[in-house]
Each structure stands twice: as structure tokens, then as C-alpha cells.
Amino acid sequence: MKATITPKTMDDGFVQKLAELSGQNIHICMQCGTCAGSCPMSEHMEFSVRKVMHLAKLGLVDVLDDLNSCWSCASCHTCTVRCPREIDIARVMDALRQITLRKNINHIEPSQISKESLKEYPQIAMVAGFRKLTS
């Protein structure tokens, strides 16, 4: 996959917004890949956590926008506890979600969930899912 890195495609405002929302300094990420190696959802992410961090550092918001990576994240925090640079990666993933969600764009629609599922699943599945994946 090709990513074009030019001043036009690197959005500095995006990097700043990410830092504000997550409270993390993502520039100290050394791309060791421990996060991606630990992530239970790695094989369901188009780009692994490590690559997402790299794209985030460069501010390549157009590439990030199309990825399903942050939407497959289950907030398990394994990446957070293992990162050797002590970056709270779970917060970075949540910040990526928030940037989209706060534009009033839901990732899942509560009304589209099947009635059988709504009746069967424990309430916390919906409460947590709607908090993470809807605006």
C-alpha cells in the first residue's frame, strides 16, 4: 500500500488534536511493534496498531480515515500495559474514534442491531458498544 507523504497530506492539526484528546505524546513511539503483537484484534485490522501509530505520527489523516483499525479495537488495554515507551495506546485508539464520532457520524447504528441480539445480549454489551462506537 502506498502512502504519499507531502506537506499537503500531513495534517499537523490532526496530530495536535490526537495529542489533545488522548493526552499522549505519540512521537516517542519507536515502532517496536509490541502493541501489534499483543493485540487480540490484530488480524482483523487492515493496518495493525503499530502502523496506525506511524500514520498518526505523520498526520496522514486521509489514510487513517479509511481504515477499520480503530473500529476493531476492543479497548482491552494490552497494548497500553506492554508499551515500552509507556504510551497509553488505548487512549490513542479512542482519540481516533472520537475524531470521527464527534462529527456526528456513528460507526454502528443502534436501530440496525437485530432484535434477537438486543434481547439476548447482556446490557453491558450495548452500553459499552454504543459508548465506543456511536456519537
Added chain:
Amino acid sequence: MSKTQKTQGKKQIRELATGDRAILPEGARTIPVYIMGKCYQVPETLTIMKAMEFAGFKFLRGAGCRGGVCGACPTVFRMAGDYKLHFGLACQTVVEPDMYLAQIPFFPANRATYNIKDLESMSDSVYALYPELFRCVACNNCTKACPMDVDVLGYISAIKQGKISKAAEISFDCIQCGLCASRCMGEIPQYHLAQLVRRIYGRFVLPQAEHLKNRAEEIESTKYDKLLADLVSMDRKNLEKLYVEREREPDLAPPGTWKPKETKYL
């Protein structure tokens, strides 16, 4: 009554303006209120609804029973200089000086379609019909907006926990004005949820009135058909005689003690 007629009396009685008159008596006190941003001088002691009518508004929507129980006139208001929003019913809330107000006669809150017969008494049916319920963040905006002091967050929490009866009881005073839904961050239609829950409660939880059921069955069993047919075909004179000579249980008879002389119709 015109001013000249009044002063013809020996003493001039100061009249309180009660709002039904478009022309205020002299000396009547008025206060400024801002209806949808525009200032009107209205007599004090009026309700918001009467004040708006005094100012010349005619209600086509947003007025109903005028008695605080139909939920047609929810109003949002604020006092000048303060950011805090207050909520109330136009027919019940008295105007105050420098009140900024607007009505919300209707709020397009989601309403699910269902057949009560197809629902079980479990809360699962409620979850299936209103999944947005799980978007509640317990911000309490709903409770703060309720003009009937219903613990809205209380009943929404109860529904989330699966407690249908508790939710039905807590939401009992709801008049479905819609202010809660208008303030909800999660876009939840609280009052429609409460209505559904009360319907489930009434149908599946509350004990049914056995005597009513029995009587309905008796009627359907043709027990009273002949009697009704006789009455329908009776002439006026006999009907009058029957009516005048009817037996009636005395008002203060202890229950179950009185029986009519003619028992064949019981």
C-alpha cells in the same frame, strides 16, 4: 367597563388586571417578559399561557387542558442575566419580570410501533424496540427538565436493569410533555419508553379485574340478550313504569348485604 363608568362611583377601587382584558385598568402593574425574544408588557400574576394570550398570541398548538395534566404546553425559560435554563408548563407557571421564554409544543422523539399482544412482560421486548436506551449516560438532564418532578433518570435506570414494575411506578406522573427527550444527550425518547413500560405493566403484571372479566363473559354468553330485547321492544309507558318502580341499592348499604326483590336478572 370603561374608565368613566368606574370613576362615577364614590371610591375608586383599584382593580387587579386578570389578563382577560386587552385594555389594562389604570395603575395596573405590568412586567416585561420576552416571548421568543420579543419584549411584551404583561400583567403580573398571570401564567405564561395567559400572558402570551394577553400579548396577542392565539394558541393553535401548545395549549390543551390548561390544568397541568395534558402535557401540551411545555415551556423553556430563563431569567435575564442568568444562563440557567428552567422548565415548566405554560398553564401552571407564573410569569416573572425579565423572563425569556419559548414553548416546545412538540418534540419529534422516536416512537416504536408494536402490538402489545406480541410482547412478553420481560424487559427484553423494550430493549428490542428502543435500543437507544443504552445510550444513556446518566447526565440527569431529563430529570432536571421534568415539570412534574418525575425521577426520569430513575425510571430509565430501572428499565436498563430490567425492573418493569419499578419503572412503571416511578414514571406514573409523566404527562408526556417531551421536555426530557428534548434535552437528552443520547436521543432517547424517555416518555415513549415509559408509556410502553406502563402498558406492559398494566397488561402483564397488574392483576386483572376478575369481576370485570366475568361480567364480560356473562354478557357474551347471551345471558342478558332476552332482557335487552324485551326492553328495546317495550313501549314508552311501560318503560316509564319500569323506571319509576326500579329497585336501587341504598347508598350506604354495606357491600354484599342488599339484594333486590326481583333476582332473576342478577
Added chain:
Amino acid sequence: MKVSYYPGCTLKSKAKNFEVAAIKSMERLGVEMVELDRWNCCGAVFSLADDDLIHQVAPIRDLIRVKEQGYDKVVTLCSMCYNTLARANQLIRNDAEKRDTINRFMDEEIDYFGEVEVVHFLNFIKDDVGWETLKQHVVHPLVDVKVAPYYGCTLQRPSEVGIEPTGSFELMTQLLKALGATVIDFPAAAQCCGSYQVIGNPIAAGEVAGSILDIARISGVEALATSCPLCEFNLGKNQETLLQEHKITQKIPTYYFTQLMAIALGLDSETCHFELNEMVAVDYLKNKDFLVSHP
């Protein structure tokens, strides 16, 4: 002994088995779990956005309830509730500016400064009841029950609120051992079950759940003990779906640790509400003659 108890939405209905088993077991041990009055849903997940305060209101409101009802600590069973309440509590304790803003926003409540301690049930048993006391009350030791503790994510991560250090599973292990069970070493004990992705990306959630159950099977685990209704659903009730989708080849009985505790303490199976578990969970205990029905 009385302790303030926060149930969370799911424990009052779908996970009633988790709650009733806990309450009745504690009664046997002389502890009364007093349910918090007027509690609301805590939100299930802790909000991770730095500027987000509204989503902290729900758990803080619950902690205010604990404070105003005169308790200095609150015990929870559900891991997600524990995690959310504990992290919200830390936020209030550590961030003065946010604490001030949240207190001002909740002007209809008393102010909260982090006075309450949030304790998970496992720590409560260890510190306030004691493993020895528990052991002494066991009447049906869970002999021959080869069970592994399954912690999931929210009991240990992040480390600031972990009930014990990441990688250690001593608490539930000690509990299960006190009940007489054989505890199996299980490498996936803290691997994520998929959590809320069961509604977001069900395919992915199914695969991670399947992988945990597979690892359990290979490790010789015959039963899993969990502390979270979502984990129990993903790994337990949902097993029929996982089996049909070929994500697992055989089912593994999944219990709430309180159900195992109740059985070991001699409580009858009705208390455990096994009808809310997957059938295979009932069968496993039945085959080992653990299900006792009192007349």
C-alpha cells in the same frame, strides 16, 4: 458484617445467576451485601478522551450515592463496573480541575472528592473475609473440578486499577483452591474475549472468543470461572453460535466464580440460577454430582 454493594445493570436480570450466588454465599459467611440505593448504570466503559467529562458523571454519581449513604467503600462483582468505577474514582482524586467542573455540573448532588474506595469482590473476600474462613465453610469441596480462572481485560488493566499485578492470577486461584477445585494453568487467562465487539464486529469477536476456548481445551481446562457478564456471554452463552460457526470444536462449561462458591458452600442449584448459563455448564456439574436440590 455489612458492606455496600453496587450491582450494575446486567446483574439484576441477565446475570442474576452471578448476583444471587454471591449474595447467598456471603450470607453463609456472615456478610450482608447491602445494595446501593438509587444507583444508576455506570456506563460499563471508562471514557478515554481527555476532555470528556460527561461520561464520567455516571460512575461519579454512583460513588456519591455510596458517600451519602454513609459507606467508605463499595464492593462490585462485575469486572467492567469495577474498572469504570475505580478509574473514575482515580480521576476525581488526581485531577483537581476536572473534579471541580464535575462537582459544579452535578449541582443537584453533594460534592465528591474521592472519599470512597472501590473494591472488587475478590479483594473483599481475601481482605475482609479471608481464604481460611471461606475454606472452613466449604461443605462440598469441588474435587475433580479442573477449572481455570479467566480474568479478561478489566480486572487487571490498566495497572493503576488492577486488582493484582498484570500477569498474576493469585486472587481467583486462591479462591478456587479454597473451594477445593483443581486450578489449571491457562495462558489465555487475561486475553480479551472480544468485549463489546460482539455487536460492533461480531466476526472478530467470535474468533477471539473461539481462540480462548481452544487454548483452554488444549490446556486441559474443563471449566472456566469468570467475573464479567460480557465475558460469560462471549465465552459461555454464545458457545452454541461459536460451535455452529466452527470457531470451536467443543464447548467448555463457563461459570461465574460465585456460582462455584455457592455450590461448594452447600447452597442448592436454584440459588445459582443455572438456567441462565449455557447447558453444558449444568451438565458438567451434574455429572460430577454437584447439583443438590433442597426440597
